[in-house]
Amino acid sequence: MAIDYIPRSFTIVRDKERCIDCGCCVRQCSNECHYFADDGKTVLADSQNCVACHRCVDLCPTHALRIEKYICDYRENANWTAQYQQEICRQADSGGTLLSAMGNPKPYPIYWDKILLNASQVTNPSIDPLREPMEIRTILGRKPERMTVEEKGKSTIKMPPQVVLETPIMFSAMSFGSISLNAQKSLAMAAKNLGTLFNTGEGGLHPDLEAYTDHAIVQVASGRFGVHKEYLNRSRYVEIKIGQGAKPGIGGHLPGEKVNVEVSNARMIPVGSDAISPAPHHDIYSIEDLRQLIWSIKQATDNTKPVCVKIAAVHNVAAIVSGCARAGADIIAIDGFRGGTGAAPTRIRDNVGIPIELALAAADQRLREEGIRSHVSLVAAGSFRCSADIVKAIALGADACYCASAPLIAMGCHMCRTCNTGKCNWGIATQRPELTKRLNPDIMHQRVENLITAWNHEIKEIMGGMGINSIDSLRGNRLMLRGIGLSEKELQILGIKHAGE
């Protein structure tokens, strides 16, 4: 056996007093950590391949299992940490780029946790959302510059296409291929019932999702997988994906193992072939080129659909957003560097891009200064963990937010960050039929709906406390925010005052 120099990550601890040897863990673990002893009855475990997905823990009928971090100390070194040493060994073994999944796990500052919200006291009344109307309906799309009316008071403005959402929360792009059809279907069902949108990602639209096209955002990415005229028209709006927060500057990569017949049909690529999207769109090398693509999509959809441009939050984000707005985008989505992914090169995920909080504040400020803020709606993406994060994003200037990791967690994801292996025990990030059937859309759409409904309640509660009864009055209302423990420069970029000011 070749030695790989890498100790395991976790230990599976089995409480023998509780274990009834039912073998549920054996049959559920796709990493084959649990197995029967030679007697065919006693259950044993080998922790080597455990990824801490907790499938066995959660299904064990007697709660006999526990996953522990495997501690194997290295000689202390603040520079050469165990993680760097292990990654070097992994590359010495494989000779390849390190791949990771989900969002950036490094301890960079999370500005949501350094921003505090306001509430009304004495000088203005707070509002009770259970007794008074509270509006969180959100409308995306280009807004006319000014209102003109004819003599009888009727508007003479031809309204550009608008998207009405019953909540400021949408589901971000996750392609069929990277996630299972059952997972996508659960999100589509939830989006329909909640009055919001789900996003097909760059994987095309599966025929089973036809019923949900009024709630679909269809993506046009650099690989152009599954893109044709009908695809563009079977949507609520079309999104041009320039970049993704988890991997700015590079295209998507769906490993061939995940490309089965269904995925191949939706993407229009051969079975088993890697779906590698080019890093850039090869027809977009400038803002002018982007304008052409936006125009083409609007032509193909008869000017009935808003066109969104999704970019990753990078250093010059404000200027790029301004350029996209001037290129004719109706909606601009900015994806921060903590945004999730099914597979990204580790070094890029962990080191490229900037936090969504700063990018959003800078972009909103720039658009306002240039007097074109009303030309576009801003959608923030890149890790919203709770409703308070959403409220803060809206107060920083976002019109709506894209959420993906949170709904996945609601469906069973435990953030084990091995989506790229295609062995997801929860039936989410896999195409293996024996695993995808573990996700029952009838159960999961309800869980996702519950989550967003709960967040909606909380958003209303927080707004009520501020004395605000409409989400439009919260949007870009940075006076409702105060920084804590932030430098002058950070406060300046966020456009907020320090707590106590």
Next chain:
Amino acid sequence: MKKVYAKEELCLNCHLCEVFCKTAHSLSKDVIKANKYEQPAPAARVKVYGDNKLSVAVNCRHCEEPKCVKACITGAMTKDKKTGIVSVNEEKCIGCMTCLAVCPFGCIQTGKFAVKCDLCRGEDEPACVKNCPNRALVYTDLGGAEV
């Protein structure tokens, strides 16, 4: 009548229906005691067949005209006219297993007596349905085609 229907496309092959069936038919009603310590060990009335690729939990169909009732030589196996539940009277059963031989669905488990699903008499939902993590078992009177 309300019956348990299995959806094989959702069955996880986790066998938790068996574990909780045993528990429901034990003296202690405790999952660890029932599955580990209790003697005589309670038997599961439902059985999962297949592997991870395709599996299904098989349990008694409570047939309109049950072959097991017809074949029973002691009159231990009866179908309740009111509820439609087919059950074994353990005092009458001699364990000859003729019922097992004639059941077209293989729903009789062996033991000292014939052991079979009683739909957890009186419960709102049988234990197997209640504890199925993926709703692969459905308890309904709509019939199998509607599931």
